[in-house]
Amino acid sequence: MYEKENLPVEAIDETRREFMKSTLAIGVTASAAVGMSSVFPLRALAQDGTPSGSIVFGNAEPPTSNYWDPAAGFGLVDEQVASLLYDSLLAFDESGAVRPAIATKWEMTDDKTVAMTIRTDVSFHDGTPVTAQDIKATIDRLGLGKLAQSMVATPGITVNILADDKIEVTSPQVFAPMMNALAYIKILPKVNIDNPDNFKDAANGSGPYKFASYNGNVVTLEANDKYWRGAPKTKTVTFRYIEDAQARISALLSGQVDILTRVSPEDLARVEGNDDFHVTNVSPPAQIIAIYQHNGPLGNPKLRQALAHAIDREGIAKNIMKGLNKVGFSSLPTNAPFYEEQKQRFDYDPDKARALVTEAYPNGVTLRMSTSTLVPNQIQIDQIIAASLEQIGITVEVERLEVGAFRSSYNTYDINLNTLVTFDVDPDFILGLYSGAAGEGIFHFNDPKYLELLAASRSASPENRQAAINAAAGYLWDNQITFYLSDEFWYFIVNNRVKDYKRAPVLGEILLPEAHVSA
Amino acid sequence: MKIFIFQRIAQAAIIVCMITITVFIILRLSAGDPARIKAPVFARADIIEQYRRDFGTDRPLVEQLMSFVTNAVQGNLGDSFRYQAPVTDLIFDAMPKTLALAGAALLFSVTIAIVLGSLAAQRPQSIWAWLASTVALFGQSAPVFWTGSILVLVFAVGLGWFPAGGGDGFSSIILPAFAVMLSILPTQLRILRAAMERALQDEYIRTARAFGVSNVRITFVYALKNAFLPLLTVIGLDVGYLLGGVIVAEVVFAYPGIGELALIALNSRDFPLIQGITIVSASIFVAVNLAIDLLYTALDPRIRLEHT
Numbered sequence: 001m002y003e004k005e006n007l008p009v010e011a012i013d014e015t016r017r018e019f020m021k022s023t024l025a026i027g028v029t030a031s032a033a034v035g036m037s038s039v040f041p042l043r044a045l046a047q048d049g050t051p052s053g054s055i056v057f058g059n060a061e062p063p064t065s066n067y068w069d070p071a072a073g074f075g076l077v078d079e080q081v082a083s084l085l086y087d088s089l090l091a092f093d094e095s096g097a098v099r100p101a102i103a104t105k106w107e108m109t110d111d112k113t114v115a116m117t118i119r120t121d122v123s124f125h126d127g128t129p130v131t132a133q134d135i136k137a138t139i140d141r142l143g144l145g146k147l148a149q150s151m152v153a154t155p156g157i158t159v160n161i162l163a164d165d166k167i168e169v170t171s172p173q174v175f176a177p178m179m180n181a182l183a184y185i186k187i188l189p190k191v192n193i194d195n196p197d198n199f200k201d202a203a204n205g206s207g208p209y210k211f212a213s214y215n216g217n218v219v220t221l222e223a224n225d226k227y228w229r230g231a232p233k234t235k236t237v238t239f240r241y242i243e244d245a246q247a248r249i250s251a252l253l254s255g256q257v258d259i260l261t262r263v264s265p266e267d268l269a270r271v272e273g274n275d276d277f278h279v280t281n282v283s284p285p286a287q288i289i290a291i292y293q294h295n296g297p298l299g300n301p302k303l304r305q306a307l308a309h310a311i312d313r314e315g316i317a318k319n320i321m322k323g324l325n326k327v328g329f330s331s332l333p334t335n336a337p338f339y340e341e342q343k344q345r346f347d348y349d350p351d352k353a354r355a356l357v358t359e360a361y362p363n364g365v366t367l368r369m370s371t372s373t374l375v376p377n378q379i380q381i382d383q384i385i386a387a388s389l390e391q392i393g394i395t396v397e398v399e400r401l402e403v404g405a406f407r408s409s410y411n412t413y414d415i416n417l418n419t420l421v422t423f424d425v426d427p428d429f430i431l432g433l434y435s436g437a438a439g440e441g442i443f444h445f446n447d448p449k450y451l452e453l454l455a456a457s458r459s460a461s462p463e464n465r466q467a468a469i470n471a472a473a474g475y476l477w478d479n480q481i482t483f484y485l486s487d488e489f490w491y492f493i494v495n496n497r498v499k500d501y502k503r504a505p506v507l508g509e510i511l512l513p514e515a516h517v518s519a
Numbered sequence: 520m521k522i523f524i525f526q527r528i529a530q531a532a533i534i535v536c537m538i539t540i541t542v543f544i545i546l547r548l549s550a551g552d553p554a555r556i557k558a559p560v561f562a563r564a565d566i567i568e569q570y571r572r573d574f575g576t577d578r579p580l581v582e583q584l585m586s587f588v589t590n591a592v593q594g595n596l597g598d599s600f601r602y603q604a605p606v607t608d609l610i611f612d613a614m615p616k617t618l619a620l621a622g623a624a625l626l627f628s629v630t631i632a633i634v635l636g637s638l639a640a641q642r643p644q645s646i647w648a649w650l651a652s653t654v655a656l657f658g659q660s661a662p663v664f665w666t667g668s669i670l671v672l673v674f675a676v677g678l679g680w681f682p683a684g685g686g687d688g689f690s691s692i693i694l695p696a697f698a699v700m701l702s703i704l705p706t707q708l709r710i711l712r713a714a715m716e717r718a719l720q721d722e723y724i725r726t727a728r729a730f731g732v733s734n735v736r737i738t739f740v741y742a743l744k745n746a747f748l749p750l751l752t753v754i755g756l757d758v759g760y761l762l763g764g765v766i767v768a769e770v771v772f773a774y775p776g777i778g779e780l781a782l783i784a785l786n787s788r789d790f791p792l793i794q795g796i797t798i799v800s801a802s803i804f805v806a807v808n809l810a811i812d813l814l815y816t817a818l819d820p821r822i823r824l825e826h827t
Contacts, residue, residue, distance in 0.1 A: 065559055066603045072561065148561040216602040216609070217775065243783070246668060247684050247773040254675040254683035372786075402786030404601050408559045409788075441561040 051223035053517035054236035055498055058248050058257035061374055061403045062217055062241040068203035069196065070186040071142065071149040074438075075407055076261065076507065077239055079423060081219055083508025084237065085125075086186035086205035089116060089135065089169075090179060094282075096425045096505045098183045102130065102206075106179075113170045114178060120165050122228050124189055125210045132161040137190035139169060148441060151432030152181050152424065154458060174459035177426040184424035184506075208232040208513040217241045232513035233500075243373060243403060252277075252493060258517070259501070260493045264376035265322035271493050282503040283490035285336035285430075286421040288325065288375055290385060290483035295444040296414045297367060302360035304480040307415075308346035310353035310392045311385055317486045320377050320384070325486040331476035333420075333487045336427040338469040342477045354392040366395040370413040372406035375488070378417050385417070411442060419488050423507045428458060431472050434481060443482065450475055527812055531805045538801040539591065543584055546790040552576070556788045557600040591798070597791035601783060606795035609780060614799070616686050617776035620768075621761035623696035628704045629754065636711035637738050637746075640719060651708055658705040667698040667771035684773035695772040699765045703757045710753050714746035721745070748819060755811035759804035 063081065064073035070082035091101040103116040122130040136159035142150050143157040156172040171178060187206065192198040203211040209221035209232065219239040225231045240257060242248040249267050251257040260267065271277040290307075292298040298307075313327045328334040329341040357365065367389065371382040379400075386396040401409065410416045422429045432438065435454055439445045453472040460468035477484065494501050501515040554570035575583050590597070596606035631654075639651035674694060675683035682691045718724065719742050727737050766778035773779070777796060784792035 073559075215612075216604065242684070242773045244770050244773060247671075247771060250671045250676055250683035251685070251773065254671070254679060256682055256685060400786060401788070402601070402783050404783070405556070405787035405789070409556060411560050412555055437561060 051225065051231050051233060051235040053234050054238060055234050055259065055512070055515060055517060056238045056240055056257050058251055058260045059239055059241050060243070060245070060248065060262060060376075061407065063214070063219060063239075064404075064407050066214060066216075067199050068211065069192075069199040070188070071147045072199075073148065074421075074423075077219065077241070079507040080239055080509050081203070081211075081221070082186055082205075083207075083506075083510045084209040084221055084512060085203045085207045085211055086188070087122065087130070087207050088183055088185055088187060089118070090183035092183050092425065092504045092506050092510060094502055094504055094511060098179050101183070102135070102187060103182070109168070111174045112172070113168055114182070115162075115166070115168050118165050118167060119228065122206050123226065124204050124206045125224060126189075126204050128189065128191075130187060130206050131190075132159070132164060132167050134190045135159055135167060135187055136161055137193045138188050139185060141193055142185065145436055148438055151436050151438045152184060152429060155436075173455065174461075176458055176460060176462070176465055177424070177428040180424040180426040180428070184429075209237055212236075227513075229513070233516035234512070237509075237512065241403075245373065252495070255495065258495045258498050261490070262376060262488075263491050263493050265324055266377075267493060268324075268491060276496055277493050278496060280492045280494060280501070280503055281489065282505055283335070283488075284421050284423070284425070284506050285333040285427065286419055286488040286490060287328065287333040287430075288381075288417065288419055288485040288488045290415050290485060291410060291418045291443060292482045293411060293414050293444045294481075297361065297365045298414055300360045301479055302356050303365065304483075305346070306353040306356035306360065306392060306394075307389065307483055308353075308480045309349045309356065310394075311388045311483065311485075312348045313485055314348070316381055316384055320380050321486065324491070325489050327486045328484065329477070330470075331473045331481070331484055332427050332430060332469075333422070335487065335489075336422055336430065337425070338427050338466050338473075340466070340470045340473070342474050344478055346480065350388075350392055357393050364393060364395065366397060367414040369396050369398045370401050370406055370410055370416045371398055372401045372403050372416075374403050374406055375417050375419055381485070382417055385415075411444065415483075417485070421488075421507050425505060427469060427473070431457065431469070431476075434476060445481060447481075450481075523816070524813065527809055531809045534805050535798070535802050539588065539798050540584065542794050542797045543587055544580070546794055547580060547583070553600070553790060556790075587794075596795035596798070599784070599789050599792040601787040601789040601792065606791050609792065610777065610795055610799050613775060613777045613780045616774065617762065617765075617769075617778065620692055620696055620699065620765065620774065620776055621758070623692050624699035624703065624761060624765075625754070625757065627696060627700040628707055628757075629750075631700075631704060632707035632711045632750065633739075633743065636708050637715050637743060640712050640715035640746075641734065641738050643716075651712060655705040655708045658701040658708075661701065663698050663702050663765070663767040664771055666701050667695065667768055670694045670698055671772070684771075686775040691772075691774065695765070695768045695774050698771070699761065699768045702765075702768075703760070707750060707753050707757070711746060711750045714749045715742055718742040718746045744818075748815065751811055751814065751818070755808050758807045762800055762803045762807070 057080065059077055061075060061077055063077045064075045070078065070086055087102050089101060089103040090098045090106070093099045102122055103118050105117040107115050109115045118132065118135065120129070124130060139153070139157060139159045141147065142153045143155060144150070145155045154171045154173055154175045157175070158170055160168040160170060162168060169178070169182065175181070189204055192204060208224050208227045208229065210224050212220040212222045218241065221237045223232045223235045242251055245264065248257070248260060249270055252260045253270065268279065271279070292304060298304055317323065317325055317327045326334045328339070329345060330339060332339045369382065369386060371379055373379065375381070382398065386398050389396050399413070406416070410418060420430050420433060431454055433442060434445055435451055450472065453475050457465065457468040457472045492503070497518045499516050499518060502511040504510055553574050553576055554567045557570050558567045571577050575586060594607055598604065599606050599609055602609055635647060635651045635654065638645070638647035642648060671683050671694065674680050681694050685691050715738070719738070724737055724742055727741055762777070766782050768774065769776045769778035770782060777800065780792070781796045784796060
């Protein structure tokens with residue numbers, strides 16, 4: 001062995017270089033190993049049919065709140081989570097048609113009552129069985145009309161228990177979209193309905209996934225191995241909130257996120273021609289609107305009409321949304337069942353808009369507007385809306401809010417961009433949003449004439465339903481109860497490692513249990 | 520010396536108190552009705568009233584301030600509206616992540632500044648000097664959001680070596696730390712280089728050379744000790760900047776540190792959380808600067824002597 005002092009200078013330099021190279025190699029290898037383990041987590045499939053792997057969704061919004069009552073919110077993530085945690089009496093298939101779920105058979109015994117046979121082998125995640133009492137408590141609570149989502153059913157709707165496996169759901173009035181409503185309403189434990197504080201701790205449903213954790217930005221669900229339809233194929237489902245649009249698409253492209261929801265035209269362009277991803281365009285009927293609060297200046301119909309003429313809807317749809325979303329002429333999305341164009345067009349006409357503003361508010365008017373990143377390209381669209389209103393003499397005060405805060409406080413601003421979605425395929429869901437607690441909460445809107453039209457549309461016979469829905473939708477449109485910008489067609493970008501991912505034309509992810517991931 | 524330390528600690532305590540009171544008053548006057556901010560869209564009027572009683576916003580401002588200070592001293596900074604969780608829990612969850620990011624960025628930056636700055640000072644016409652100038656110019660000119668995006672595109676999306684974002688493990692720190700490092704390196708590099716150039720002209724260095732001491736030892740032992748003092752001041756400021764949350768880097772990389780938390784709190788009008796983050800960050804900033812002041816006295820005997 002050589003002593004260092006005895007080595008020639010060149011040899012010492014050589015030894016140093018070797019040492020530096022070795023150290024660098026070890027460092028790079030270790031960093032790469034740590035990095036790779038994070039980028040490519042172990043996602044191997046189990047071979048024995050037990051749930052395995054994980055699917056990560058990237059969303060532009062968090063849940064509405066840390067409160068797991070599915071009837072208390074309207075958010076995308078709220079419904080994603082609820083659709084996997086809870087069961088309904090009926091369910092939607094890929095085409096949006098109703099299929100059996102907890103109810104195995106059903107029959108309309110008269111025009112207001114449906115008799116159902118229910119499963120007795122379904123359990124909540126805490127092991128307690130799902131009983132007819134739980135179903136009654138869930139539906140009766142909606143019938144009381146005090147919840148945000150009470151509008152999904154008719155006031156006074158109730159369940160009569162005939163036997164442990166037999167119930168009757170009865171509406172006081174004829175309720176045409178009854179089956180769609182029953183496929184949407186999530187069955188909750190009676191004990192939680194009696195003690196609503198339980199919803200603060202966690203969600204206890206009977207669905208294919210169990211609640212695992214929520215940290216303010218990430219919701220994690222674990223497979224329910226004992227699910228009555230059989231365990232879902234994927235072990236863990238994560239809904240990750242990433243506010244920044246660039247960070248969201250980067251997370252998808254780098255493999256950290258598997259499915260990106262409600263993407264923008266720019267996101268679609270980023271994956272065009274990329275064989276690692278595909279795009280799904282199975283969308284619930286949805287529309288982008290600028291929600292008005294009717295307890296402020298926008299309670300004045302002349303001002304609302306002015307706004308309708310002031311904003312170039314076609315221009316925004318063409319230049320910002322790149323033609324992905326259709327501009328409609330009614331208060332319903334153009335792809336909703338029963339959609340029909342209204343006679344009034346409210347075409348873009350700034351001069352007419354200016355005259356209407358002067359007529360409504362001769363001394364000028366100021367509107368408070370909140371903006372966020374909930375809707376794709378929302379900030380750009382809001383800038384155009386604000387500029388258009390300034391041009392017709394309306395002062396607009398814009399406040400930027402984080403999505404979570406935006407979702408919980410939009411009704412304290414006069415105007416803000418948002419999305420209305422049909423959760424249960426039937427347009428009654430959107431029309432119902434303008435009534436009861438939902439109408440009051442979302443729009444500060446309560447119009448007895450509209451409520452009559454809504455009730456008539458709900459009790460209409462099948463042959464009269466088109467006309468009745470059109471009358472209710474037309475009333476909203478003619479009075480410009482809010483600003484109907486365009487449809488919002490939902491595109492999701494999916495990593496091809498996710499197999500058998502399908503969507504029903506509803507908001508949640510009810511078909512996700514069939515999806516699995518490749519290693 | 521003891522008096523000097525006591526004075527500095529007292530000054531730091533007064534500064535933290537002033538910041539606490541100022542933040543409390545400004546937020547109370549500007550953030551709006553906290554009950555309306557916290558209440559969800561569908562909250563009933565009686566629930567909103569209950570929130571007002573819970574926050575004590577129906578009481579006089581001075582009473583609210585006393586109550587806030589009493590709770591803060593006991594470690595209770597209230598509950599966040601947005602996250603519906605104790606502010607201290609949220610801060611102590613995010614702070615270690617920011618500390619790790621800041622620590623890594625600072626480590627990269629100081630190491631490069633010392634090595635490159637010293638080499639550039641020692642050999643002004645060499646490639647090291649050119650490299651130091653180029654790195655300083657690039658770091659100074661390129662904003663973090665741009666370098667961050669480029670790093671994500673190249674190393675996360677393109678090469679797939681590192682995650683694009685998130686806070687899962689050591690690998691998720693590398694890219695944001697590099698982006699942040701590029702933003703703080705130019706100042707450190709320039710200060711160290713200039714100080715080193717001055718130090719290398721000093722007589723004691725010439726004497727060391729005359730004694731045949733090696734260049735490496737002269738530069739990195741004798742000259743660096745004196746050239747390091749100005750760098751220490753810059754590091755103190757940088758630590759404050761980093762611990763206050765490197766907001767842009769944390770947003771670009773969706774890194775769940777104190778900066779991203781602060782941005783969400785601001786955009787949410789979540790004033791308990793804004794209050795908490797401001798007070799904790801300010802306290803750390805003051806504490807770090809206090810530590811650096813004290814470190815000066817350890818490194819430079821002249822300062823020690825001035826205060827005895």
